Amino acid sequence: xxxxxxxxxxxxxxxxxxxxxxxxxxxxxxxxxxxxxxxxxxxxxxxxxxxxxxxxxxxxxxxxxxxxxxxxxxxxxxxxxxxxxxxxxxxxxxxxxxxxxxxxxxxxxxxxxx
Amino acid sequence: xxxxxxxxxxxxxxxxxxxxxxxxxxxxxxxxxxxxxxxxxxxxxxxxxxxxxxxxxxxxxxxxxxxxxxxxxxxxxxxxxxxxxxxxxxxxxxxxxxxxxxxxxxxxxxxxxxx
Numbered sequence: 001x002x003x004x005x006x007x008x009x010x011x012x013x014x015x016x017x018x019x020x021x022x023x024x025x026x027x028x029x030x031x032x033x034x035x036x037x038x039x040x041x042x043x044x045x046x047x048x049x050x051x052x053x054x055x056x057x058x059x060x061x062x063x064x065x066x067x068x069x070x071x072x073x074x075x076x077x078x079x080x081x082x083x084x085x086x087x088x089x090x091x092x093x094x095x096x097x098x099x100x101x102x103x104x105x106x107x108x109x110x111x112x113x114x
Numbered sequence: 115x116x117x118x119x120x121x122x123x124x125x126x127x128x129x130x131x132x133x134x135x136x137x138x139x140x141x142x143x144x145x146x147x148x149x150x151x152x153x154x155x156x157x158x159x160x161x162x163x164x165x166x167x168x169x170x171x172x173x174x175x176x177x178x179x180x181x182x183x184x185x186x187x188x189x190x191x192x193x194x195x196x197x198x199x200x201x202x203x204x205x206x207x208x209x210x211x212x213x214x215x216x217x218x219x220x221x222x223x224x225x226x227x228x229x
Contacts, residue, residue: 032216043116043204043220051216090157094216099170100208101147102218104157 002027002095004074006105014113019081021108023074023091032094033074034102035065039087047089050074061085081112117141118221120205126227132193135224139186139207145169146188147208147218148180152201163188164210195228202226 004025013019025031032051036044048059055067065076076089088109092102117140127133139146148160159172163182174180177195182188192199202225206218 034217036220043118043222044206045116046217046219049217098159098172099162099164100145100216100218101159101162101170101172102149103159106156 002093002103004091004093004105006091006108008108010109012111013081015083016080019078021076021089025072025093034092035076036090037087083112083114086112116219118207118219120221120224124225128229129195131195135190135203137188137205140219143207143209145208146182147206148190149204150201197228200228
């Protein structure tokens with residue numbers, strides 16, 4: 001079965017500092033990986049995806065993610081965090097054996113302090 | 115705004131009751147997905163429909179059912195409700211046959227509280 005893991009429940013970072021949110025995956029075959037963000041009382045917003053191609057994927061709001069096959073990781077990064085980046089971040093993997101359903105990690109809460 | 119709409123935003127009901135959650139996908143999207151978000155289970159896939167047909171099923175309880183109508187909107191029916199069904203229910207949609215077909219766009223969710 002496809003799965004992703006987010007090892008950190010919460011990440012604290014000062015505004016202006018680099019932000020990294022970790023994700024590791026376990027899939028058979030080539031992974032289709034995604035990052036979503038959830039703000040309070042809102043739905044999930046798509047940030048970026050990796051399907052194939054460059055290992056560095058650029059997404060919305062200045063976020064990027066690095067796909068590392070040898071380490072089975074897909075970490076989300078932002079060079080300079082903003083207070084408004086404080087939210088809940090989810091890593092997800094597409095399950096090709098079950099339509100296009102997404103299997104999500106447990107989520108990482110990001111708190112950016114001014 | 116993702117373009118996916120869900121109604122109602124909030125629903126409070128009693129145990130044993132039945133409710134219907136409604137979702138309208140983004141214009142042109144044929145696939146609709148339902149997810150449940152709860153504190154103990156996290157985000158769980160329930161069911162997927164594609165152009166009116168069930169495509170994939172997750173850990174959806176037998177008390178729950180869904181359908182997708184010819185106009186592509188979808189409804190999730192929850193019956194014999196239990197306290198543990200209290201959660202945020204999300205609908206998502208995706209396109210097919212485009213470079214973005216694997217991207218799912220989520221609605222704002224329906225918060226269900228069972229008392």
